[in-house]
Amino acid sequence: MKKVKTNFIYILLISIFFLLFIFIIFIPSPVKPLLGRESLTIVSENGSLLRVYLNNEDSWCLKSALKVPQKLKEAVILYEDKYFYYHFGINPISLIRALIVNIKAKEIKLGGSTISMQVARISGRRSRNISSKIVEIFQALKLELFHSKEYILKLYLDHAPYGGNIYGYRTASLRYFGKEPEYLSWAEAATLAVLPNSPSLISPLVSQDKLKNKRNELLLRLYEAKKLSYDNYQMALIEDVPMKNLSFQVVAPQFCDTVVKNKEKYKLNSSSKSIITTTLDLQIQQLVEGIIRNHTEIIHGSGIANISALVVDAQTGDIKAWIGSQDFSDDKNQGQINGVLAPRSTGSILKPFLYALAIDRGLLLPDTLLADIPTTFGSYCPSNASGTFSGLVTARDALINSLNVPAVRVLSSFGVDEFYQFLKRAGLNHLFRSSSEYGLPLVLGGAEATLYEIAQLYYGLVNKGYFSQLNYLLKDSISNSKTNDLKTNADKKPKLNATQNNKLSSSTKNVDKNQYIPEKEEKVRIKKGKKLISEGSCYLILDILKDLKRPEADQLWEFFNSSKPVAWKTGTSYGYKDAWAVGVNPSWIVAVWSGNFDGTPNVLLSGGKVSGPIMLDIINALPAKSSDRWFKYPDNALVNLEVCSKTGYAVSSNCPEKNYVDAPVGMLPLQPCPYHKIIYTTLDGKYEVCSNCWKPGEYEKKYVLAWSPEISQYIRDTGLIEDQRPIHNPLCQGFSSTVNMQIIYPGNGLTIVVPKDLNGKYQKVIFQAAHQSRNTYIFWYLNGLYLGKTAGNNNMAFLPPEGENILTIVDQQTGKSISSKFKVIYSSRK
Numbered sequence: 142m143k144k145v146k147t148n149f150i151y152i153l154l155i156s157i158f159f160l161l162f163i164f165i166i167f168i169p170s171p172v173k174p175l176l177g178r179e180s181l182t183i184v185s186e187n188g189s190l191l192r193v194y195l196n197n198e199d200s201w202c203l204k205s206a207l208k209v210p211q212k213l214k215e216a217v218i219l220y221e222d223k224y225f226y227y228h229f230g231i232n233p234i235s236l237i238r239a240l241i242v243n244i245k246a247k248e249i250k251l252g253g254s255t256i257s258m259q260v261a262r263i264s265g266r267r268s269r270n271i272s273s274k275i276v277e278i279f280q281a282l283k284l285e286l287f288h289s290k291e292y293i294l295k296l297y298l299d300h301a302p303y304g305g306n307i308y309g310y311r312t313a314s315l316r317y318f319g320k321e322p323e324y325l326s327w328a329e330a331a332t333l334a335v336l337p338n339s340p341s342l343i344s345p346l347v348s349q350d351k352l353k354n355k356r357n358e359l360l361l362r363l364y365e366a367k368k369l370s371y372d373n374y375q376m377a378l379i380e381d382v383p384m385k386n387l388s389f390q391v392v393a394p395q396f397c398d399t400v401v402k403n404k405e406k407y408k409l410n411s412s413s414k415s416i417i418t419t420t421l422d423l424q425i426q427q428l429v430e431g432i433i434r435n436h437t438e439i440i441h442g443s444g445i446a447n448i449s450a451l452v453v454d455a456q457t458g459d460i461k462a463w464i465g466s467q468d469f470s471d472d473k474n475q476g477q478i479n480g481v482l483a484p485r486s487t488g489s490i491l492k493p494f495l496y497a498l499a500i501d502r503g504l505l506l507p508d509t510l511l512a513d514i515p516t517t518f519g520s521y522c523p524s525n526a527s528g529t530f531s532g533l534v535t536a537r538d539a540l541i542n543s544l545n546v547p548a549v550r551v552l553s554s555f556g557v558d559e560f561y562q563f564l565k566r567a568g569l570n571h572l573f574r575s576s577s578e579y580g581l582p583l584v585l586g587g588a589e590a591t592l593y594e595i596a597q598l599y600y601g602l603v604n605k606g607y608f609s610q611l612n613y614l615l616k617d618s619i620s621n622s623k624t625n626d627l628k629t630n631a632d633k634k635p636k637l638n639a640t641q642n643n644k645l646s647s648s649t650k651n652v653d654k655n656q657y658i659p660e661k662e663e664k665v666r667i668k669k670g671k672k673l674i675s676e677g678s679c680y681l682i683l684d685i686l687k688d689l690k691r692p693e694a695d696q697l698w699e700f701f702n703s704s705k706p707v708a709w710k711t712g713t714s715y716g717y718k719d720a721w722a723v724g725v726n727p728s729w730i731v732a733v734w735s736g737n738f739d740g741t742p743n744v745l746l747s748g749g750k751v752s753g754p755i756m757l758d759i760i761n762a763l764p765a766k767s768s769d770r771w772f773k774y775p776d777n778a779l780v781n782l783e784v785c786s787k788t789g790y791a792v793s794s795n796c797p798e799k800n801y802v803d804a805p806v807g808m809l810p811l812q813p814c815p816y817h818k819i820i821y822t823t824l825d826g827k828y829e830v831c832s833n834c835w836k837p838g839e840y841e842k843k844y845v846l847a848w849s850p851e852i853s854q855y856i857r858d859t860g861l862i863e864d865q866r867p868i869h870n871p872l873c874q875g876f877s878s879t880v881n882m883q884i885i886y887p888g889n890g891l892t893i894v895v896p897k898d899l900n901g902k903y904q905k906v907i908f909q910a911a912h913q914s915r916n917t918y919i920f921w922y923l924n925g926l927y928l929g930k931t932a933g934n935n936n937m938a939f940l941p942p943e944g945e946n947i948l949t950i951v952d953q954q955t956g957k958s959i960s961s962k963f964k965v966i967y968s969s970r971k
C-alpha cells in the first residue's frame with residue numbers, strides 16, 4: 142500500500158514537471174519582441190555613435206555593444222534583485238512576501254519580481270495582475286533555462302524604460318548625462334538603477350527631488366554593502382540629478398542615411414542588426430568637417446553654395462569621412478542633399494584614366510608627343526580652355542595642363558566605346574546613354590558621375606589597376622567575409638574584346654608575379670577587384686599627376702609639393718557648374734566637389750581654384766597611414782623601353798637618337814615614331830632633292846623631323862621643335878608626291894551655321910589652312926572663285942553662300958591642290 146502511494150507521488154511529480162516543461166517550451170520567449178524594439182544605430186569603426194534612428198514606436202532604444210559597466214551592474218542588482226545570481230528566475234520568498242503585502246493592502250504595492258521577470262514584463266507589456274504575473278514567471282524560467290545571467294541582465298538594461306520615449310541604459314546615459322555608460326559615476330549609475338522602477342513618477346523631468354531621494358537611498362545601501370568608500374559615497378551625494386533631456390549628436394547624417402538605405406544589400410550578422418558598424422573614422426570626419434566649415438565661408442562669399450567631400454583610406458578602400466554637404470542644417474542652401482551621391486558632369490576628371498588606358502594600348506608613353514592643333518571630328522571641334530594651341534606637346538604636359546584637344550585625339554584613337562566600357566566596368570553607374578550618343582566629349586565631361594564613383598575610380602589607380610567598390614561597412618559586421626568576396630571576384634572573368642584580351646594575357650604574368658610578394662596583406666589587397674589597367678601604367682600616371690602645380694604660383698605650395706607629394710587632378714564642367722578636385726598619396730584619396738546643388742552656374746567655379754585648395758587642405762591635414770612618402774617604384778611592373786629621344790614614340794630605323802624610358806610590363810607595342818624621315822638634300826642643305834632632281838655626288842642623306850603641315854604651322858608659332866625639313870628643289874620637274882599643306886577649317890563634310898552679329902549682319906567664316914613652309918603662298922578658291930593668297934598664318938575670311946560649297950587651296954611651290962566640301966546654313970537667330 143505504501144509502495145503504491147510512493148509510486149503515485151512519483152508519477153504525480155513527474156507529470157507536474159513534464160507539464161511545467163511543456164509549458165516552458167511552448168510559452169513564447171520574451172527575447173524576440175525586445176530585440177525588435179531596438180533603434181537602428183550607426184556607429185563609427187571604433188563604436189562611436191554617428192546617428193540613431195527612432196524605432197517604429199517612435200522611441201529611442203539603443204543597444205550597447207559593450208558589457209554593462211560594473212557600477213551600474215552593482216547598483217541595479219542591489220536595487221532590483223539582490224539574489225539575482227542565486228535564483229533560477231523566480232525568488233519564491235519575495236514572491237510570497239509580495240503576495241501577503243498586496244493582499245493586505247488590496248492593491249499591488251510590491252512586485253516581488255526578479256530581473257528575469259522584469260524582462261518578461263517589459264517584453265509583454267501586460268497589465269499588472271495575477272494572470273500576467275504567472276505568464277511572467279514561466280517566461281522568466283524559460284529565460285533562465287536558455288540564457289546566461291549576464292545575457293539576461295544586459296537584456297533587461299538594454300530595454301528598460303527610463304521615462305518618455307527613452308529605453309535602455311545606453312540611451313538614458315547619453316540623453317541624461319551626455320556620455321557613454323562606461324563613464325558613469327556612482328551617482329549616475331544609481332540614478333539609472335532606480336529610474337526604470339517607476340519612470341513616470343520619478344522622471345528627471347517630472348520630479349527631481351523624488352528621484353534624488355530614491356538615488357540617495359540606493360547610494361546608502363551601496364555604501365553599506367561596501368560597494369563604494371565613504372568618500373566616494375559623500376561625493377556621490379553632492380552630485381545633481383539630471384534636469385533635462387539631451388539630444389543625440391548627429392555625425393555624417395547623409396552617410397548614415399546611405400548606410401540605412403543600402404542595409405538590405407548586405408547580409409549583416411545578427412549582432413549588426415541594430416548596431417551597424419561602419420568604416421567611418423569619427424576623428425577624421427570631424428577634422429574634415431572643420432576644414433569644410435572654413436572653406437564654406439569663403440565660397441559663400443563667391444556665391445557658391447555647396448561642397449561635398451569624401452576621404453578614403455588608400456590602402457583598404459575604406460571610407461573614412463563623408464561630407465554630404467557643407468552643413469546638414471543649412472536649409473537655405475539645401476544642406477540636406479547628399480552631394481556625394483549626386484551625379485554631376487565630370488569635366489576633366491576622367492582624363493588620367495584615358496591616358497592610362499592609352500599607355501597600355503601602346504598609343505603613348507608620358508614623353509610621347511601629341512598634336513595640339515585645331516582639329517575637327519565631323520562637326521565636333523574641341524578647343525582648349527585657354528583658347529590656344531601648342532602644336533605639339535608631350536602626353537605628360539597635355540595631362541598636367543588638362544589640354545582638351547590632345548585628350549580628344551587620344552580618345553579618338555583609343556575608341557569611345559572602349560573607354561565607355563572601361564568606365565562602366567570601373568563602377569560609373571550613371572552612363573545612361575550609349576557610347577555613340579556621348580561621343581568624343583565623353584572625356585571632357587559629357588557624362589555624369591558621382592563624387593563616390595570618382596573616388597572609387599581613383600582608388601583603382603592607387604590600387605594598382607584593380608577596380609572595386611569602396612567599403613563603408615566594417616568587415617566584421619558583414620556575414621559573408623572578405624574571403625568570400627575575393628573568391629567571387631576571382632571567379633568572375635570579365636568579358637574582353639580582342640585588344641584587352643591581348644593586354645590581359647600579357648598582364649596575367651604580372652598577376653602571377655604578384656603572388657610571390659611576401660607580405661600577405663599586400664597580396665590580399667592586390668588581388669581585390671577587376672584588373673582594368675596595368676600596375677605600371679597606374680604608376681606612370683600617378684607620377685605625372687604628382688607634378689601638377691597649383692594654378693596660382695605659390696611658394697608655400699612649392700614647399701608642400703616637395704615635402705608631401707600629392708598626385709591630383711582637377712576638373713571644371715562645361716558652363717561652370719561643377720568644380721572637382723581629387724588628390725591621392727599612399728595613405729589617402731580625397732575627392733572634393735563644389736558647386737550649386739540647384740545647378741546654378743558661377744563663373745568663379747573652377748576645379749583648380751575652388752575645390753583644389755579644399756582638397757589640399759584636407760589631404761595635408763590627414764595623419765599619414767603609410768610610412769611611404771610616395772608610391773613604391775614597381776620594379777616588377779615596369780621595364781626599360783627604347784624610344785625616339787625627340788618624339789617619345791618607339792624608335793624607328795629613321796630615328797637618329799634613342800632614349801630609355803619606363804614602360805609598363807604587358808603594354809602593347811608602342812607606336813613607331815611617325816615623324817622622323819630620311820630625306821636627301823643638296824650639299825648646302827637648302828633644298829630637299831629626289832631621284833628626279835639630284836645631281837650625282839651632290840646630295841646627302843639626312844634624318845629629319847618632318848611634321849604634317851598643320852603641326853608645322855603651330856610649331857613655327859611656339860618654337861617648340863623646329864621643322865627640319867627644307868623645301869623641295871624648286872627646279873625639280875617630277876616632284877609631286879608629298880602633300881605639304883592641309884585645310885584645317887572647314888573639315889570635309891562639315892556643316893557650318895553662320896551666325897548674325899550684333900547688327901544683324903551675317904558674320905564671315907574664317908577659313909584656315911596650314912603649309913609646311915612659312916614663305917610659300919597658298920592660293921584660295923571657293924567654288925572655283927579666286928579669293929586671294931596667304932602665307933605664314935593662312936587664314937581667309939569670307940561669307941560663303943548657303944548650301945553646298947567647295948573650298949580649294951593651291952600650293953605655290955608644287956601647284957598641287959586640295960579641296961574640302963562643306964555645307965552652309967544661315968542662322969535665323971540673332
Ligand SMILES: [Zn+2]
Pocket residue numbers: 785786787788792793795796797814815816817
Ligand atoms: Zn623619331
Ligand SMILES: [Zn+2]
Pocket residue numbers: 829830831832833834835869870873874875876
Ligand atoms: Zn625632286
